[in-house]
Amino acid sequence: PGGQPQAQPSAGGSRQSPPTVQAESPGVTSLHVAGQVWLVAAGGRNVAVQVGSEGVLVVNPGPEDLADAVLAEIGRIAPDKRIRVIVDTDDAVAHIGGNAKLATGPTPMAQGAAVISHENASLRSAGSGLSDRHSPTDTFFRGTRELFFNDEPIEIIHVPAATSDGDVIVFFRESDVVVTGGVIEDLTYPVIRLADGGTVNGTLAALNRVLDITVAEWRAQGGTLVIPNRGRIYDEGDVAEYRDMLTIIRD
Numbered sequence: 001p002g003g004q005p006q007a008q009p010s011a012g013g014s015r016q017s018p019p020t021v022q023a024e025s026p027g028v029t030s031l032h033v034a035g036q037v038w039l040v041a042a043g044g045r046n047v048a049v050q051v052g053s054e055g056v057l058v059v060n061p062g063p064e065d066l067a068d069a070v071l072a073e074i075g076r077i078a079p080d081k082r083i084r085v086i087v088d089t090d091d092a093v094a095h096i097g098g099n100a101k102l103a104t105g106p107t108p109m110a111q112g113a114a115v116i117s118h119e120n121a122s123l124r125s126a127g128s129g130l131s132d133r134h135s136p137t138d139t140f141f142r143g144t145r146e147l148f149f150n151d152e153p154i155e156i157i158h159v160p161a162a163t164s165d166g167d168v169i170v171f172f173r174e175s176d177v178v179v180t181g182g183v184i185e186d187l188t189y190p191v192i193r194l195a196d197g198g199t200v201n202g203t204l205a206a207l208n209r210v211l212d213i214t215v216a217e218w219r220a221q222g223g224t225l226v227i228p229n230r231g232r233i234y235d236e237g238d239v240a241e242y243r244d245m246l247t248i249i250r251d
Contacts, residue, residue, distance in 0.1 A: 028069045030077055033233060034225050035175025036150055040073050042066045044187075045094060048179040048227050049074055050172060052150025055084035058113075059170050059179045060229075061098030071102055083113045085149060087156055088136060089181025090167050091121040091196075100133035114138050116145065118158050121166030124196065159183065159206035163190060165197025167206065171213055178213055179227045180206075184242055186231020189249070200250045207243040214239060 028042045030049075040047040043066045048059035056078050062070050074083065083105055088096045096117075103112040117125070117136040125135055145156040145168075152174040159167050163182045170179040182191060183206045192198040210226060217223035220237030228234060234242070 028066070028073050030073050033175075033227065034177050035172065036152060037172050037175045037177040037227075038077055039227055039233065040070055040077075042070050042073070045230055046227050048170070048177075049077060050150060050152070050154075050175070051078040051081065052152065054150045055082045057085040057087070057149055057154070058083055058102055059087045059227075060089055060095040060181060061086060061102045063094050064097030064101070067098035067101035070098055071105070074102075085147070086113050086115045087168070087170055088115065088117040088121060088125075089170065089179065089183075090164050091117070091125040092182065095181065096125055096134055099135075103133070112137075116140075116156060118166040118168050120197070121164070121168075124164075124166065157209065159202070159209055161197055161199045161202030162192075162206040163198045163203055164193045167198075169206065169210060176215075176224045177227065178210055178224060180210060180229065182229045183207065183210070184226070184228035184234065184239070186228045186234070186242075188230075190246060200246070204243065204246055204250065207239060207246065210239050211236065211243065 030038055030040045033039050036050050036052050038049045040049055042062050045062055047062050047070055050057040056074060083102050086099060086103060099115055103115060115136045116138045119139040119141045122136040122139045142158055147154040152172060155171040157169050159169055167181060167183060183203060185191060190203055192200060192203055214224035214236040216236040221235055223235060226234035226239055
C-alpha cells in the first residue's frame with residue numbers, strides 16, 4: 001500500500017504486460033494493465049487510458065494542475081493519437097479537473113473529445129467552480145451506457161447511491177478491465193458523500209456489482225483486473241476483501 005500500482009501476475013501469454021513506460025514528468029508513471037488498457041498514476045490518483053486504432057479513451061483525467069503531465073504521458077503511450085472520449089466516474093474535482101485540457105489536446109482541434117458522465121454528476125459539476133469547458137457533453141440517466149470504441153465493447157454502468165448518486169463504473173469487456181472510480185479507495189476507507197446522495201449500502205451494492213463482472217483466473221486471483229481510484233490494481237479476491245471490510249464497518 002502506498003507504492004506504485006502493480007500488475008497482477010498471470011499464467012496466460014495474452015495477459016503478459018510490456019515493460020512500464022517511465023514518464024518524464026516527476027510523479028507521473030504509466031503501466032500496461034491488460035488488453036488495450038493502461039494506467040497513468042498521477043498525483044496519487046489513477047487515470048485509466050484505452051488506446052486503439054480509433055484513438056484514446058480516458059477515464060477520470062485527474063486534477064487540473066496535473067493535466068499537462070497526464071497529457072504528456074498519454075502522448076508517450078499513444079504517440080500521434082487523439083483523445084476522442086473522456087468518461088467521468090463522478091463529479092469530484094480531482095477527477096474532472098483535467099477535462100478541458102485533455103478534451104482539446106496539446107493543439108486545438110475543431111471538435112473536442114466527447115465527455116460522458118451520469119446526469120446527476122453533470123448537474124453538480126456545473127456548480128463546482130470549474131469553467132463550462134470542464135462540463136460533460138454527453139450524459140445518461142439510468143442503467144448502462146454502451147460504447148463500441150477501438151473495436152472493444154465498453155459498458156458505463158450507473159451504480160445508484162454509491163459514494164454519490166452519480167457514480168459509474170467502466171467495464172472494458174475485451175480487455176477484461178473494470179475501472180471503479182471512488183467506489184474503491186485502496187489507500188483509505190471509501191469516501192461516501194452523504195450530502196450528494198451517497199450511502200454505505202449503495203457502495204456495498206456497487207462493490208457487489210463489480211464482483212458480478214469480475215472472473216478470477218484461479219482461486220479468486222488474476223483474471224479480470226480492477227483499477228481503483230487510488231492505489232494498486234485489484235483482482236476479484238481483492239474486491240471481495242474490500243467489500244467484506246466495508247460490510248464489517250457498516251455492521
